[in-house]
Amino acid sequence: MKMVLSLVVWAVLWEIAGRLKISTIVPPFSAVIEAASEIAPTEKFGKAAIITLRSFGLGMLLALVIGIPLGIVMARVKGVGRLLGMWVNIFVSAPISALVPILMAVIGIGETTVVVTVFLFAVFVITLDTQVGITHADRSLVEMGRSFGATRSQLYSKILLWSALPEILAGVRLGAIRGVKGVVIGQLLVAIIGVGELFEVYSNNFLMEEFWALVTIVFLFAFAVSEAIAYLERRVEYYAASR
Amino acid sequence: MIVEVKGIGKTYDNGVEALRDVNLAFPQGQLTTLLGPSGCGKTTLLKIIAGLIPRNAGEVLVKGKPVDGPGPERAFVFQDFALLPWADVLRNVAFGLELRGVERKEREETARRYIAEVGLKGFEHRHPNQLSGGMRQRVGLARALTVNADIILMDEPFSSVDEQTRRKFQEDLLDLLRHHQKTVIFVTHSIEEAAYLSDQIALLSPRPGRVSKVINPNVDRMKTPDEIRRDRGYLDTVDEIWGMLRQYV
DSSP: OHHHHHHHHHHHHHHHHHHTTSOTTOOOHHHHHHHHHHHTTSHHHHHHHHHHHHHHHHHHHHHHHHHHHHHHHHHHOHHHHHHHHHHHHHHHHSOGGGGHHHHHHHHOSSHHHHHHHHHHHHHHHHHHHHHHHHHTSOHHHHHHHHHTTOOHHHIIIIIIHHHTHHHHHHHHHHHHHHHHHHHHHHHHHHOSSHHHHHHHHHHHTTOHHHHHHHHHHHHHHHHHHHHHHHHHHHHHHHHHTTO | OOEEEEEEEEEOTTSOEEEEEEEEEEOTTOEEEEEOSTTSSHHHHHHHHHTSSOOSEEEEEETTEEEOSOOTTEEEEOTTOOOOTTSOHHHHHHHHHHHTTOOHHHHHHHHHHHHHHTTOTTOTTOOGGGSOHHHHHHHHHHHHHHTTOSEEEEESTTTTSOHHHHHHHHHHHHHHHHHHTOEEEEEESOHHHHHHHOSEEEEEETTTBEEEEEEOOOOOTTSOHHHHHTOHHHHHHHHHHHHHHGGGO
16 A cells, blocks of 8 residues: 555656656656557567567576575585675676677677676676575474485475575565566667667657657566565575574 | 383584483383483484484394384484475374375375364364364374384474363373373473383483483372372372472572
């Protein structure tokens, strides 16, 4: 409820600012919504959305498949943790966008570059949080597992992963939010595909209603992804609190 | 003698010598208590018998055979319960069987039986954070019973349980273990608990831990719990242990 109220307040403020014609860059919110309802059904937007979702999905999938196991290995094998820990920490805070032009030079201009950008934006925080989760997993649960004869793979699949789930999910949520940034920045810098291309078209032709409509759609998407994962987090929270 | 330890020595990586030349024998079907001041290495000894931590010297014999790790004939009850917080009581109790690959229907049936035996019938689908400390430890005990091990290793199982619950729990525990004829190795720092529960008490001296005395309390187990607590043998045992332990305090 609070969230809805806050959104309404901001929408009203935006509307007023737009009506007052403070700047040509800020059209009224109602005009933006109208533009959104106009561009959303178009074929051009549909294609852009599909390309963007595909890049985002592939990049995130890669980030999960590589990031989580890497975090586990870093937590369980001391040498690997020491060797890679510093690098992961650097890359978590590094401005990955600066790397996109280099990626373009290496991989070429196209969807692959965007997928790699999403991956790079998302993977490090997932790895880091997984590592933290596994490192702080309950020692006595691991001991319990061993005392009842758990095999190595059972220790991971039935105890460690579950124990680290709250941290892993937090990492995935942060990773997904960064991934949305990654897909837009990747497309903007590559600038010929997907939503990024539309952004270019709208801002170059000063179509501010459409531009803001697209921004709102991307915001809503990022918000929806993050809320969906936050919902999962809340579902595991009831036990996390009792650890 | 179902379990024997011979010449056990343990020095931790930080240089602390926890145990030196510990020799003990545990008779079948009896409850033996490892008793001593904190830091005497009694939990270390129990975990070495369980095969959870490596020893530096000596050997552990279970049913005459040397062992080097955990085994299905030994089950552990943990001081902090060690329950899976994301699983309900039923799954927690059945977890030992789950790890052994017993089919779901079968292991849950067995688990339900032991849940009833420890007095938790009706709580099968609660999660650990919805249970009191005493109830959580009953889950831990049921889990150890479910795998049908001959030897139950208990590491200060009542230390996180409040006093009133503890007495009732101790009585239930005695009944259960007698009924199932388990061999129990029990770690505690409570003299009364040791005297009340034990067939045999091994007193450990502090760092490095060694067996300073083995006492066989002369307590008539056929009596009711209240009678035992006023029994001459029980009170003498408490006095004798206190006489030994006061020099370490």
